[in-house]
Amino acid sequence: MSDTPDTTQTPVPNARPLSAMPDEHGRFGEFGGVYVPETLVSALRELSEIYAQVQQDRQFWDRLSGLLRSYVGRPTSLFKAEGLTRQARENAPSRERGATIWLKREDLAHTGAHKINNTMGQGLLTRKMGKRRIIAETGAGQHGVASATAAAALGLECDVYMGSEDVRRQHLNVVRMKMLGARVIPVDSGSRTLKDATNEAMRDWMGSVEHTHYILGSVVGPHPFPMIVRDFQSIIGRETKAQCLRLLGALPSAVVACVGGGSNAAGIFSAFVDDEEVKLFGVEAGGRSGKPGDHAAPLTLGAPGVLHGSRSYVLQDDAGQTSPVHSVSAGLDYPGVGPEHAHWKDVHRVTYSSVTDEQALDAFLLCARAEGIIPALETAHALSDGLRIASEMDRDEHLVICLSGRGDKDVEEVDRLIGDKIEPLRARRPRQRTRDKKKKQATGGENGSSPRTDEHHPPSDPGRADQGQSDAQ
Amino acid sequence: MGRIDDIFALARDENRKLLMPFVCAGSPIPGSLGALLGAMERAGAGIVEVGIPFSDPIADGPAIASAMHAALESGCSPAGVFDEVAAARQGLSIGIVAMVSVSIVSAMGGPQAFCQRAHEAGFDGLIIPDCPLEESAALIDAARAHGLSLSLLVSPSTPPERAREIASASTGFVYMLARSGITGERDQAPEIGPRVRELRESTDRPIACGFGIATAEHVRAVVEHADAAIVGSALVRRWRDAHEQGADAVEVGERFVRELASGLHAGAGA
Numbered sequence: 001m002s003d004t005p006d007t008t009q010t011p012v013p014n015a016r017p018l019s020a021m022p023d024e025h026g027r028f029g030e031f032g033g034v035y036v037p038e039t040l041v042s043a044l045r046e047l048s049e050i051y052a053q054v055q056q057d058r059q060f061w062d063r064l065s066g067l068l069r070s071y072v073g074r075p076t077s078l079f080k081a082e083g084l085t086r087q088a089r090e091n092a093p094s095r096e097r098g099a100t101i102w103l104k105r106e107d108l109a110h111t112g113a114h115k116i117n118n119t120m121g122q123g124l125l126t127r128k129m130g131k132r133r134i135i136a137e138t139g140a141g142q143h144g145v146a147s148a149t150a151a152a153a154l155g156l157e158c159d160v161y162m163g164s165e166d167v168r169r170q171h172l173n174v175v176r177m178k179m180l181g182a183r184v185i186p187v188d189s190g191s192r193t194l195k196d197a198t199n200e201a202m203r204d205w206m207g208s209v210e211h212t213h214y215i216l217g218s219v220v221g222p223h224p225f226p227m228i229v230r231d232f233q234s235i236i237g238r239e240t241k242a243q244c245l246r247l248l249g250a251l252p253s254a255v256v257a258c259v260g261g262g263s264n265a266a267g268i269f270s271a272f273v274d275d276e277e278v279k280l281f282g283v284e285a286g287g288r289s290g291k292p293g294d295h296a297a298p299l300t301l302g303a304p305g306v307l308h309g310s311r312s313y314v315l316q317d318d319a320g321q322t323s324p325v326h327s328v329s330a331g332l333d334y335p336g337v338g339p340e341h342a343h344w345k346d347v348h349r350v351t352y353s354s355v356t357d358e359q360a361l362d363a364f365l366l367c368a369r370a371e372g373i374i375p376a377l378e379t380a381h382a383l384s385d386g387l388r389i390a391s392e393m394d395r396d397e398h399l400v401i402c403l404s405g406r407g408d409k410d411v412e413e414v415d416r417l418i419g420d421k422i423e424p425l426r427a428r429r430p431r432q433r434t435r436d437k438k439k440k441q442a443t444g445g446e447n448g449s450s451p452r453t454d455e456h457h458p459p460s461d462p463g464r465a466d467q468g469q470s471d472a473q
Numbered sequence: 474m475g476r477i478d479d480i481f482a483l484a485r486d487e488n489r490k491l492l493m494p495f496v497c498a499g500s501p502i503p504g505s506l507g508a509l510l511g512a513m514e515r516a517g518a519g520i521v522e523v524g525i526p527f528s529d530p531i532a533d534g535p536a537i538a539s540a541m542h543a544a545l546e547s548g549c550s551p552a553g554v555f556d557e558v559a560a561a562r563q564g565l566s567i568g569i570v571a572m573v574s575v576s577i578v579s580a581m582g583g584p585q586a587f588c589q590r591a592h593e594a595g596f597d598g599l600i601i602p603d604c605p606l607e608e609s610a611a612l613i614d615a616a617r618a619h620g621l622s623l624s625l626l627v628s629p630s631t632p633p634e635r636a637r638e639i640a641s642a643s644t645g646f647v648y649m650l651a652r653s654g655i656t657g658e659r660d661q662a663p664e665i666g667p668r669v670r671e672l673r674e675s676t677d678r679p680i681a682c683g684f685g686i687a688t689a690e691h692v693r694a695v696v697e698h699a700d701a702a703i704v705g706s707a708l709v710r711r712w713r714d715a716h717e718q719g720a721d722a723v724e725v726g727e728r729f730v731r732e733l734a735s736g737l738h739a740g741a742g743a
Contacts, residue, residue, distance in 0.1 A: 037532040039628040041605050202531045207654030306576045319551050320580030322528040
């Protein structure tokens with residue numbers, strides 16, 4: 001379904017171009033597959049068949065495009081982030097370094113994150129299958145809210161499984177789901193977080209599959225979910241590509257996205273995997289440290305294994321028991337990752353790394369203050385590493401960071417963690433200093449480290465806030 | 474012919490049906506597996522299914538899942554289960570089949586390495602509930618190479634053609650799920666007659682039936698059609714309750730298995 005131009009003279013040592021994955025067995029190289037109880041096999045086959053059918057179904061895609069445009073608010077803009085760019089240049093080792101940073105604004109999509117792209121698509125598939133009820137798992141609550149929203153919009157019944165620990169931590173989203181008409185079912189087993197909510201949703205589905213569709217929220221789980229979720233999220237990448245070609249006249253040099261299960265990353269990367277000149281970077285949650293239980297970085301610190309229906313990189317002990325995970329971000333707090341990411345890692349197409357809780361919190365505040373955008377804590381991981389990468393790139397290069405969601409849901413948690421250390425911007429940038437700096441600039445002095453003011457942006461500057469808005473996919 | 478084949482062949486010759494109780498290793502008390510296996514043999518079990526605890530058992534309901542979590546918390550590991558089975562094997566004639574997640578098999582060196590260890594410990598067969606036919610090729614080879622039976626599962630949602638393929642890929646016995654959904658006790662005996670008859674048309678593998686079988690009456694209803702009845706959650710719950718109440722869990726379990734076994738004999742019980 002990708003409208004990516006076919007440029008598949010791929011240098012990657014694989015018979016199959018990366019954009020043509022998975023194979024007919026749901027494999028991305030050695031990863032993926034269908035490791036589920038027999039009871040779910042026929043449901044997954046039905047889903048595969050329906051999905052294959054709708055590939056030819058013009059009406060289905062027209063309906064989805066219409067909803068994405070008029071209900072979700074797509075296309076989302078590609079925004080030139082001058083404050084972050086300035087920061088990258090300040091951090092750069094030389095004046096020749098420091099790429100221009102662009103933000104793909106998924107935070108502007110309805111419900112505040114990219115999750116809605118998938119839930120609207122799978123919601124329509126649910127209708128197509130003639131099922132009346134959807135279930136979903138959620139960690140931070142973003143996928144739960146997006147599922148509840150799609151259910152309300154499409155006239156479906158919706159139950160959301162959520163670890164009781166996350167119900168407590170993400171109260172705001174629990175209330176949103178209830179208001180939208182969904183039932184939130186707290187899960188008390190295991191670690192009481194996303195992994196356990198996923199177990200419970202799968203258990204529900206095994207007994208309800210005749211009338212219920214399970215909307216998995218990320219590119220994880222058994223085939224065909226990693227493919228379907230990626231495809232519904234690929235609109236992020238297709239829009240970004242078109243916007244780059246329009247605004248820059250070229251592809252970006254690099255694309256950066258955070259990776260928990262990896263759906264926003266798979267969505268934006270999928271449009272670029274066959275373009276070898278575009279470097280791709282996935283950023284995992286490094287948590288408190290690299291010790292087991294202190295992070296949620298299976299690609300950087302885990303090993304291949306099977307979890308929740310597919311083979312991928314996982315965090316588990318040598319007896320196969322799933323390890324506890326930690327991240328400041330509830331949406332990245334998951335011991336597995338999508339199998340396609342595992343494949344992209346092994347064929348060296350995408351570079352994966354991790355950033356710590358502390359680095360993510362710094363980037364969270366920096367983005368708020370440099371750009372006036374409060375990002376989701378998940379996204380803050382991508383912002384942190386994106387800044388580092390941009391500072392090492394050439395000054396005339398362009399780097400896109402997927403701003404996967406907004407951070408309203410996180411403000412209480414961030415306040416709890418570092419609220420007492422947050423200084424008002426005013427205190428760090430007294431008017432006196434601003435005037436001094438202007439004086440300096442007038443005399444050709446170097447720009448200081450303070451956040452930008454409007455004077456630094458001549459109105460003719462290309463690619464400002466409104467530029468991407470009119471881009472169709 | 475492995476032990477599982479022999480047990481079913483003998484039962485068939487003698488026109489007997491089998492009871493297959495399930496025990497979660499490490500539950501209700503760490504280190505109690507040997508004693509529980511002995512009790513089940515005395516009470517009339519033909520084969521025992523030993524669940525190796527897993528952190529994320531998606532096919533299991535609350536009784537078995539919480540027993541697994543408790544066992545893991547008390548330090549139970551696959552290596553420890555192998556040791557306990559190895560220690561108990563000598564004195565037992567029942568068949569012992571491991572129920573284990575594909576995640577564990579994969580983490581412990583893959584199918585060949587795992588099957589070798591299971592065989593050396595004295596297991597006679599494997600059930601891997603989260604590994605369907607499509608993903609089973611390497612396991613089928615490894616199980617055969619190490620003399621273990623490998624029972625694949627057939628669900629009510631499995632189409633007849635596929636059920637035939639599953640039966641022919643299985644060794645030892647075919648595991649027929651009495652219902653969709655997860656493990657757990659139910660009030661009603663399952664209706665399996667038509668499904669068993671249909672499957673028998675294409676296979677002569679023994680058919681064992683489990684999921685939701687909780688009473689001697691259910692056992693009777695099941696073995697009217699199938700070759701064996703598998704009872705899990707109802708037993709796991711009794712062990713746990715007995716342990717929590719300070720009773721002798723091994724004895725309580727033995728008594729319950731004896732009661733279940735009464736359902737194997739036509740006309741017995743209520």
